[in-house]
Amino acid sequence: TQLLEQSPQFLSIQEGENLTVYCNSSSVFSSLQWYRQEPGEGPVLLVTVVTGGEVKKLKRLTFQFGDARKDSSLHITAAQPGDTGLYLCAGGGNQGGKLIFGQGTELSVKP
Amino acid sequence: EPEVTQTPSHQVTQMGQEVILRCVPISNHLYFYWYRQILGQKVEFLVSFYNNEISEKSEIFDDQFSVERPDGSNFTLKIRSTKLEDSAMYFCASSQGNNSPLHFGNGTRLTVT
Numbered sequence: 001t002q003l004l005e006q007s008p009q010f011l012s013i014q015e016g017e018n019l020t021v022y023c024n025s026s027s028v029f030s031s032l033q034w035y036r037q038e039p040g041e042g043p044v045l046l047v048t049v050v051t052g053g054e055v056k057k058l059k060r061l062t063f064q065f066g067d068a069r070k071d072s073s074l075h076i077t078a079a080q081p082g083d084t085g086l087y088l089c090a091g092g093g094n095q096g097g098k099l100i101f102g103q104g105t106e107l108s109v110k111p
Numbered sequence: 112e113p114e115v116t117q118t119p120s121h122q123v124t125q126m127g128q129e130v131i132l133r134c135v136p137i138s139n140h141l142y143f144y145w146y147r148q149i150l151g152q153k154v155e156f157l158v159s160f161y162n163n164e165i166s167e168k169s170e171i172f173d174d175q176f177s178v179e180r181p182d183g184s185n186f187t188l189k190i191r192s193t194k195l196e197d198s199a200m201y202f203c204a205s206s207q208g209n210n211s212p213l214h215f216g217n218g219t220r221l222t223v224t
Contacts, residue, residue, distance in 0.1 A: 042215030
């Protein structure tokens, strides 16, 4: 059974701080996707990484896929209150479109 | 931007009743999915659907569940006889290709009493 473990589960920081969220597995994934989910809404795709060692940047967000394609990280620089939300990693590609989700990281950025 | 739409946004039903959750995927997408999220738990895969048939299903997707694409636009999830533990957010998703990113709807909150 493929599992993805996210850490930390909860993170409360002050505006302007940096943070990193980790997503780890013992399984290899063909791709790793990061989503953000707001209350009452579905997950919204932020990025997909597919190559081991790949780094993608989205403004203040930096996503990295591990060399062995078993882990990924999301780094946010100078967090803002608007970054508050639930961040989900999801591994996929091994079995078609089926995604395996991590349990999520609830981020709260206080002004 | 095209989006996946789900109706209703909230459904309350009594245990043992049948419910149908409806989804309109993005029009040029070929792969359709249902996921669920029990309160406080992970988003879990239920079923994938392609070319008018189920391509994969999870252990959760037992005989009480079925999916259908009755016309060219709708994709439905039916639960025949709901149980209390079926209470969850149900998300529909669609994608263009097998390994393309999934686009999720805003979900239907199902409450079984």
